[in-house]
Amino acid sequence: MEIYLPIADLPVNVLVILAMGLAVGFISGMFGIGGGFLMTPLLIFLGISPAVAVASVTGHIAASSMSGAISYWRRRAIDIALCFMLLAGGIIGTAFGVWLFTFLRGIGQLDITIGLSYVLLLSIVGALMVAESVRAIIRARQGKPIELRRPGSHMWIHGLPFKLRFKRSRIYVSAIPVWAIGFIIGFAGAIMGIGGGFLLVPMLIYLLRVPTATVIGTSMVLTLVTMASATVMHAATNHLVDALLALILMVGGVTGAQFGARAGQKMRGERLRLLLGLLVLAVGIRFALNLVLAPDSLYSIRPADTDT
Amino acid sequence: MIRLGAPAFALMLGVLVASPASAAGERLVVSLSEHRVMVTSSFVGEELVLFGGVEQDGASRPPRSGYDIVVTVTGPRQDTVTYRKERMLGIWVNADSRVFEEAPSYLAVLSNRSLDAIASSETLRRLQLGLDNIPLPQSASVNIAAAGSDDPFRVAFIRIKSSRGLYREVSNGVTFLAPGLFRASIPLPAEVQIGAYEVDVRLFGGGAPIARAPAPFEVYKSGFEQIVTNAARDHGVLYGLTTAMMALATGWFASVVFRRD
Numbered sequence: 021m022e023i024y025l026p027i028a029d030l031p032v033n034v035l036v037i038l039a040m041g042l043a044v045g046f047i048s049g050m051f052g053i054g055g056g057f058l059m060t061p062l063l064i065f066l067g068i069s070p071a072v073a074v075a076s077v078t079g080h081i082a083a084s085s086m087s088g089a090i091s092y093w094r095r096r097a098i099d100i101a102l103c104f105m106l107l108a109g110g111i112i113g114t115a116f117g118v119w120l121f122t123f124l125r126g127i128g129q130l131d132i133t134i135g136l137s138y139v140l141l142l143s144i145v146g147a148l149m150v151a152e153s154v155r156a157i158i159r160a161r162q163g164k165p166i167e168l169r170r171p172g173s174h175m176w177i178h179g180l181p182f183k184l185r186f187k188r189s190r191i192y193v194s195a196i197p198v199w200a201i202g203f204i205i206g207f208a209g210a211i212m213g214i215g216g217g218f219l220l221v222p223m224l225i226y227l228l229r230v231p232t233a234t235v236i237g238t239s240m241v242l243t244l245v246t247m248a249s250a251t252v253m254h255a256a257t258n259h260l261v262d263a264l265l266a267l268i269l270m271v272g273g274v275t276g277a278q279f280g281a282r283a284g285q286k287m288r289g290e291r292l293r294l295l296l297g298l299l300v301l302a303v304g305i306r307f308a309l310n311l312v313l314a315p316d317s318l319y320s321i322r323p324a325d326t327d328t
Numbered sequence: 329m330i331r332l333g334a335p336a337f338a339l340m341l342g343v344l345v346a347s348p349a350s351a352a353g354e355r356l357v358v359s360l361s362e363h364r365v366m367v368t369s370s371f372v373g374e375e376l377v378l379f380g381g382v383e384q385d386g387a388s389r390p391p392r393s394g395y396d397i398v399v400t401v402t403g404p405r406q407d408t409v410t411y412r413k414e415r416m417l418g419i420w421v422n423a424d425s426r427v428f429e430e431a432p433s434y435l436a437v438l439s440n441r442s443l444d445a446i447a448s449s450e451t452l453r454r455l456q457l458g459l460d461n462i463p464l465p466q467s468a469s470v471n472i473a474a475a476g477s478d479d480p481f482r483v484a485f486i487r488i489k490s491s492r493g494l495y496r497e498v499s500n501g502v503t504f505l506a507p508g509l510f511r512a513s514i515p516l517p518a519e520v521q522i523g524a525y526e527v528d529v530r531l532f533g534g535g536a537p538i539a540r541a542p543a544p545f546e547v548y549k550s551g552f553e554q555i556v557t558n559a560a561r562d563h564g565v566l567y568g569l570t571t572a573m574m575a576l577a578t579g580w581f582a583s584v585v586f587r588r589d
Contacts, residue, residue, distance in 0.1 A: 024371040024518070026549070026556035031372045031518045079575045086579025091587075132421045244579075248572040255568025259560050263571045264369075270575055274582030311419040318414075319484035324407035324427055 027262035028072045034268060036066070041272020045084060048273070049280025050287075051296045052088070052236040054081035054215025054243050057142060057303060059269065060134075069322075070131055072262055074121070074212065075254035078247045079266035081215040084273045085244040088281075092237030099188040099234045103241045105195060109202025110246045116203075117210025118253045125258070137212050138307040145218060146301030153294035160290065189230045189238075197227060206246045210253070215243040218300060355383040356531045356541040365516065365547045373518040378543060380529055382508040391533035396439065396446040397502045398457055398530045399512050403434025403494075403547075404523030410485045426466045426481040433521040434494050435462060438501025438512045447535045455530070455537060459486055459497045493517040522547050 022031045040062050048055035056077050063073035092098050124130040180194030201223050205216035220239045224230040230238070255261040284292060358380035365374055382395055408431045414423035439446060443458045453461045464482055489495035494517065502512040514527070527543040549557055559567045 022370065022372050024367060024369050024553060026369075026553045027560055029519070029521075079571050082572060082575035083579040083582075086576050087582040087586075088579075090580060090583040129422060132419075136419070244576075248575060251572045251575065252565065252568035255560065255571060256564040259564055261560065261568060261571055263556060263560075263567070263574065266571055267574060267578070270578040274578055275586075278582065278586040315413055315420055317484070317488070318412050319410055319481070319488060320413075320422070321408055321410045321485055321488050323433075324409050 023264070025068075025262050025265050027260060028068045028076075028265060030067060032066060032068075032265075037265065037268045038272040041080070041269040042276035045273035045276025046280035046283070047276075047299070048084055048217075049088070049277030049282075050284035051218075051280075051292060052221070052240070052284070053217035053296070054085055054247070055273070056081045056209075056214035057138070057212070057218065057300070060212065060214065061138075061303065061307070063265075068262075068265070070134055071121075071125055071258065072260045072265075074134070075251075075258060075260040076262045076266045077214075077269070078209070078250040078254060079261060079263070080269035080273050081209075082244055082247040082251060083270035084277050085215060085217075085240045085247065087274045087277060089237065089240040089244050091281075092240060095237070096188075097234055097237035098241055099186055099230070099238045100241075101184075102186045102189055102198070102230070102234075102238055103245075105184065105186075105198045106202035106205070106238075106242050107245055109199035109204075110206035110242060111249060113203035113206025113208075114210045114246050114250050114253060115206075117207040118250065118257055120207075121211055121254075122257055132311075134212055135307055135311050137208070139304055139311060141208065141212075141219065142300050142304030143308065145222070146297050146299075146304050148222070149293055149297030150301060151297075153290045153297055156290035157294065186230075189234045191229060191231075193228055201227065202242070205242065206250075209243075209246050210250050215247055217243055218296070353385045354531060354533070354538050355385075356529060356539040357381045357383055358527075358529045358541045358543045360527065360543050360545055363545045365545060366550045367522065367547060367553055368550055369552055371518060371553075373520070374516045376514040376516065376545065378512045378514060378527065378529070380510050380512075380541070382531060382539075384508070393534055394507065395504075395538075396441065396532035397504075397510050397512070398443065398446060398532065399436075399438040399502060399514075400457060400526075400528045400530075401434065401436040401438070401514050402432045402526045402528070404432075404521050404525070405430040406433050406521070407431070408433075408485070410481050410488075412481070412484070428464050428482075428485060429467055431464055431485070432462075433523075434516070434525065435459070435489070436495070436501070436514060437462075437497045438514070439499055440502040440504060440510065442499040443497070446532050447537070451535065451537070457530070459490075459495060492519055494519060516547070520547055522549055 021034045023034050024031045040059065044055040044059045044062070047058065059077050059080060060073050063077065064070050089098070121130065124133050180196045182195040183192060184195050185192045201220070205220050208214060208219065209216050217239050220242065221235055224235050224239065225232065251261060358378060361377040365376065378399060380397065408428045410426050410428065411422035412424045413420045416423065437458050443452055452458055456462055464485065466481065486495055493515070502510050504510045523546070525545050525547060527545065529541045529543060530537055531539040
């Protein structure tokens with residue numbers, strides 16, 4: 021069942037795209053992440069240009085985080101105040117990311133930037149997650165109690181000024197690291213076509229010490245708003261959002277996410293984190309090989325941008 | 329990018345296009361199976377058929393070697409960048425680049441036998457026939473002299489275009505059905521660009537060009553595809569908002585449908 025994508029300007033098999041949406045949606049529901057770091061490379065592999073893939077995936081992530089956010093909202097597991105503060109940084113980060121995206125595309129270095137960012141982010145985050153979860157699993161095997169790390173919370177971050185109290189998360193932190201985290205997530209999302217859930221969740225837990233109860237719901241609302249605004253900004257500046265592609269991905273994605281969430285609830289937390297860590301690491305290594313190994317062809321062609 | 333010549337094409341619809349009589353007395357008459365190729369949501373490429381005939385007036389006689397036909401199909405022109413990767417600090421990055429100015433997005437050279445057999449290489453070069461002789465002017469990021477047909481960037485550009493089916497030279501692309509009657513099929517892959525295409529049909533006899541005739545056609549998006557493309561290009565913000573709303577609606581819908589509590 022081939023369908024011609026109006027913006028990507030090539031025909032794709034609807035069933036393949038739908039299946040990809042389902043598979044990535046399943047993973048995203050299982051781990052509570054957007055799944056953009058998997059979807060964007062898959063689309064590029066199908067022959068869709070990296071720029072169109074990144075721009076269109078933002079819509080797909082917005083949809084899956086919307087469905088997730090609603091169920092967390094019902095469970096009252098969202099810290100709205102924290103969300104707003106993160107968003108303040110997130111919107112600026114997204115705008116800056118879309119601007120840099122346009123600039124890099126103009127000078128022909130977009131692919132290498134996307135590639136390098138993937139390698140760095142995914143390898144580091146993946147390795148950290150694998151290490152952390154393996155330690156947790158070993159501890160569990162040895163029968164030791166699960167270490168609840170809330171030592172005196174005396175990191176340098178907690179010495180910064182402009183302190184704010186976030187009631188639902190029961191934390192009292194400076195606004196500066198909250199804005200900075202928001203900025204990083206928004207920026208990474210716009211450049212790499214990722215929601216940043218897999219970055220945001222660890223940062224909120226380890227840097228701001230947000231309790232696990234509110235962290236995923238809050239992260240989903242943030243992802244929803246940054247990705248929805250990234251969709252609008254990409255559409256307005258680069259005209260590269262393929263609405264048809266996004267729609268097919270969304271339908272598959274939200275469906276898969278529901279089943280993924282059920283599968284995820286049956287698994288132990290550290291096992292889940294180990295699996296996600298391995299997945300993230302594998303994608304990172306795949307990108308690293310792409311950059312390091314000699315390419316099949318040294319040459320590539322692209323239409324010159326005449327509209328920028 | 330889209331250059332519409334709708335009125336001109338409408339006039340030609342279904343009408344045979346004839347070239348003015350050449351000195352030798354042969355006239356070339358050609359016609360395309362379609363003058364407007366519609367890109368719909370089910371578009372996976374298309375094949376156009378070109379029919380043509382050689383009309384002789386009393387005086388002329390076909391050359392002993394018979395007639396030869398070379399059809400050149402040129403798609404919308406577009407500045408295209410060719411990048412070359414180089415290894416820097418252990419990773420491969422796009423280091424050098426050349427811009428091919430106004431390069432045809434699609435180029436097919438179809439003939440009834442190999443071009444070398446039809447005319448001398450000098451004639452082919454003069455008439456710019458064949459992938460080797462098509463002019464591809466470059467403007468380089470680094471200043472270089474005009475490159476010949478063995479320039480690595482040019483070779484790579486043509487190779488990549490050919491691998492996608494966008495550039496091709498087919499030496500049996502034209503079939504003679506009768507001594508003065510021929511047929512050629514023009515394969516358009518799904519990737520073809522929207523816009524005006526030129527078809528230049530040349531008649532050769534005894535190694536010399538005798539007559540030529542044009543047969544333009546147009547590739548255009550229609551219906552849904554066109555609406556989406558126009559919306560994305562002309563109303564970016566509104567289009568983005570619609571897409572974002574669509575995402576929210578899909579997400580909301582899923583949470584309602586799959587609600588368990």
